[in-house]
Amino acid sequence: MEPDFSPLDEFLGDDFDGYLISADGSDSNQLYLSGFDAPDPYTTLYTPDGIHLLVSTLEYGRAKKESRADTISRLADYDFRDKYTEYGPIAGKAETIAEFLADHDVTSVATPADFPLAIGDALREDGLSVEAETEDVLTKIRAVKTDEEIEHIRDAQESNEAAMRAAEDLIRAAAVADDGTLSYEGETLTSERVREEIEITLLRNGCALDETIVACGADAADPHDRGSGPLRADEAIIVDIFPRDKETKYNGDMTRTFVKGTPTPEIREWYDLTEAAFDAALDAIEAGATGADVHAAVCDVYEDAGENTLRADPTAETGFIHSTGHGVGLDVHELPSVSQADEELEAGHVITIEPGLYDPDIGGVRIEDLVVVTEDGYENLTDYPVELVLE
Amino acid sequence: MEPDFSPLDEFLGDDFDGYLISADGSDSNQLYLSGFDAPDPYTTLYTPDGIHLLVSTLEYGRAKKESRADTISRLADYDFRDKYTEYGPIAGKAETIAEFLADHDVTSVATPADFPLAIGDALREDGLSVEAETEDVLTKIRAVKTDEEIEHIRDAQESNEAAMRAAEDLIRAAAVADDGTLSYEGETLTSERVREEIEITLLRNGCALDETIVACGADAADPHDRGSGPLRADEAIIVDIFPRDKETKYNGDMTRTFVKGTPTPEIREWYDLTEAAFDAALDAIEAGATGADVHAAVCDVYEDAGENTLRADPTAETGFIHSTGHGVGLDVHELPSVSQADEELEAGHVITIEPGLYDPDIGGVRIEDLVVVTEDGYENLTDYPVELVLE
Incomplete structure (x- = not known):
């Protein structure tokens, strides 16, 4: 093909x-x-x-x-x-x-x-x-994928799901120490340890990756911080994985946010809001819509709830401070941009949808799936629950 | 610095x-x-x-x-x-x-x-x-490394040694099945399985790599073949690992050739000859010598023993069919070239020395260390035995 x-x-x-x-x-x-x-x-x-x-x-x-x-x-x-x-x-x-x-x-x-x-x-x-x-x-x-390319991306995303599952299982299985840090098998559970679990799982699934984000608390408030050090209970942990299949060279991309324990009311509210923004973005996707339309759907949800966005304030340093998504294929960031840049979505475009909120005083929340644009909507290439709290 | x-x-x-x-x-x-x-x-x-x-x-x-x-x-x-x-x-x-x-x-x-x-x-x-x-x-x-860069490369090579050790241990621990293939814990031991062991070891040591060569028999006769499928007893297995430290971005590079069981007389002879060529190359290294001098030392050993080289026959498809080495640093292949190209070696150059012999009817043999050129010789950044037979 x-x-x-x-x-x-x-x-x-x-x-x-x-x-x-x-x-x-x-x-x-x-x-x-x-x-x-x-x-x-x-x-x-x-x-x-x-x-x-x-x-x-x-x-x-x-x-x-x-x-x-x-x-x-x-x-x-x-x-x-x-x-x-x-x-x-x-x-x-x-x-x-x-x-x-x-x-x-x-x-x-x-x-x-x-x-x-x-x-x-x-x-x-x-x-x-x-x-x-x-x-x-x-x-x-x-940017417009053939059916074969979509299958390659779906395969990479399946490996990604296995890695996310490994990360989630590790955090879920952790105990909470007296100082609030997580521990696993007697050792403090760190970003680095979870990242290693992710990378080994990806290796076993034929994928490689340069970077993975496992960021907790204030680390998670900087979308570019990979995260380091102990993970803590009751704080938001952002896990963002973007593996590349070594054979096909196509990428996957997914983010989940987890809390081990009880989220603060702000994190709970942010998460529900982000899930609403995420759903609104998905609803806005179809061939002929623009990336700007989809991005606007996210900004509307956030701004209506009183949250700051780059759309409302281009100098914002907290709130929704990045674009809604990007194309994924041989590059993990490629066309089209799902942002204020006015690019029309076409059937076969594979894009991320990844709204999020950030503030160093609260932490960070992001939810990201990978979908393919169709004539009348989208098909989600991601099969992973959207769930904040790990009991 | x-x-x-x-x-x-x-x-x-x-x-x-x-x-x-x-x-x-x-x-x-x-x-x-x-x-x-x-x-x-x-x-x-x-x-x-x-x-x-x-x-x-x-x-x-x-x-x-x-x-x-x-x-x-x-x-x-x-x-x-x-x-x-x-x-x-x-x-x-x-x-x-x-x-x-x-x-x-x-x-x-x-x-x-x-x-x-x-x-x-x-x-x-x-x-x-x-x-x-x-x-x-x-x-x-x-190409001329500072002391700090040399330490980064030494660290990457130490991770490499751990990975080579893991690969060697796995091959050494393997049993030999009736059909001559190696097996480990009841499963056929493949190139892919050894490669996974190498990659996981490197991950745990903070290194990444795109490619690793674990090539047995005829696979090993093509210096660019990564190898696949079952490993077999009594055949030469080339293991070539070139990891990059994720933090410093500097590379290591090392090759060993192993035989599980009893090498054929040709492989034994090739190995001894390659070790002699390897030693001759090391002896030829010093600031002021050229890459061509070092390459000539290798070609002399091989040609004196009646083996073909690209120097003797530029169209050769068996024998010593690549250059002696290359610089290693932020790139795994960089200047200087240790080949017929007449580049002068300087103190602080970090180069591989990697003579080898190849023939699809016999297999392949290669030995590779990573060294830093000094005023009056070299310092070897590799600390790993040169040993063919794994009992």
């Missing part, structure tokens, strides 16, 4: 012969367009005729098996080694790419905004027209 | 007012020059006056605490939001950077080769001189 690259054809139109990427497989545009992952930079050319790859001899066999390219060339086909020796690594690479482009009758290319400046300039010196596009044309294509 | 940036001053000379990076913290040049890590792109300017950071308001407080910058500016100081709205994300960013550069009296900059083309072009439209340098000036500075 191939993505629909027709917006790229439209973009190229009469202005460009092709779209050119030079990056390694950690670049999601490269991974997506080539259907290939390699640790060193390689070159992908899109033309109305198809997708053309230029790789090292080392990667050639694997590229033939794994990539979505219609044609595959080797650096050695263009005597890259000789060019490297004569012109150096960058100019030698550019000379090689220039000959590869000529073979495909390409004299003008558009590139992603982050195309390497040195290669772009060297191609220009070889007489090619090279223009970095700033419309995110490929990133916008990536 | 600050790195020695004087080669950057020399490089800038009269040609450039400053060195400019726009990238997120996953870019090692950015991480190194700024001393700061953030998930979204930010801007670092090096001038003979110091290091100057331009970050979002969100990152400002943390940048003040964590970065090595002498001055820190916020995007908001230059009305980035207004520029974003007026000019769009790229041109708006470039306008902002242009004003930031003007504040530092900078009108001409050098950038790394992979500087984003769109921003480079937009800065040029604002009248700035922007040139991507292809001498790897910053990457070469990064």
Whole structure:
């Protein structure tokens, strides 16, 4: 099942012969367009005729098996080694790419905004027209998922559910020490310990992740704080997990907020309000609505209850101080933005919905699911209870 | 302890007012020059006056605490939001950077080769001189480690030793089934199972990794094969681990080859030869020697014993078919290259030494340690036995 690259054809139109990427497989545009992952930079050319790859001899066999390219060339086909020796690594690479482009009758290319400046300039010196596009044309294509991509994301989210379950079980099983800290099997239960449990569970489910948030009390009031130290009873603990499946490279994303013991009245109120905002956001989702519509649904709930938002006060440091959500795919943050930025939602967009409230004096609360936009609503890719109190 | 940036001053000379990076913290040049890590792109300017950071308001407080910058500016100081709205994300960013550069009296900059083309072009439209340098000036500075960096790498390598120990223990404890496959606690012992043990051990030691090689038999004959399926007795199992410390971001790297049972005579001979090549390489290391000298020491041992090498035959597909080593630091592959490329070794370079032999009919053998180059030799950062047979 191939993505629909027709917006790229439209973009190229009469202005460009092709779209050119030079990056390694950690670049999601490269991974997506080539259907290939390699640790060193390689070159992908899109033309109305198809997708053309230029790789090292080392990667050639694997590229033939794994990539979505219609044609595959080797650096050695263009005597890259000789060019490297004569012109150096960058100019030698550019000379090689220039000959590869000529073979495909390409004299003008558009590139992603982050195309390497040195290669772009060297191609220009070889007489090619090279223009970095700033419309995110490929990133916008990536935002609309195929059924296969949605299944990959659902699988990553299933692993995420297992990890969240492991974290919840650990917090639930904890005892409360006299000083209010949680303890498990005789040791103080810390953010770090819960994070380790999450990471090991994800590993066993074939996922990796760089960061996980397990933040308690005032830590949880900073949406970017990963959390550290002992977890405490009666305080809100935000657990935000965004794993990447190692095989498919697609991400999941989910947040739950837990209290072990009895939440303060403020946390209870915030949680109920956040769940209402969460439901309001979900109700607002459908193809044709905008991210701004969905974001507005959240802001309305919060503002009607007297809470501060960035919409009401762009300098707010407490209250609802981030956007409602973002696209998820090969990148854990990608298009579309579910925020005041006025981006229209399309069927196949996979987005997070993650309202939350923050104040260092109270703590933080956030609820986040991952959903796919459909023609008349959404399908939730997350199957995990929304429940604050762990008895 | 600050790195020695004087080669950057020399490089800038009269040609450039400053060195400019726009990238997120996953870019090692950015991480190194700024001393700061953030998930979204930010801007670092090096001038003979110091290091100057331009970050979002969100990152400002943390940048003040964590970065090595002498001055820190916020995007908001230059009305980035207004520029974003007026000019769009790229041109708006470039306008902002242009004003930031003007504040530092900078009108001409050098950038790394992979500087984003769109921003480079937009800065040029604002009248700035922007040139991507292809001498790897910053990457070469990064190659020479400070004492603090060496300690970070030593720590990562210690975690690596714990992971290698866990892998070795698992293979050692395995039973041999009637069909020659290894089994552990009643289940077939696979590459995947050993890899999981390695990854969990690394997690518990604060390290992450994307890839680990646990490759047996013919799998091990392809240096890029991660390995899969059952491990077998009497065959060579290559275990290559390159973890990254999550806190410091520095890498370790080590390879061992194990046989559970009795190695074939070819594997035994290859192992002894590889150990001899490994020792010869170590003996050749000192400041002032070149990577080519060290690589030649390995090739001499192999060729004298009648084995094929890429030096003797650049199209070789069996024998010693890769370079002897590479630098390790914030990137697991960085300068200097320990290969036919004629790069001089300097005190403070941290390099791998990893000779090996490969043939699909025999399997693969590789031994790898991580060492720091000193004035009169090297210090080995690896403390792990070199031993083939696990009884």
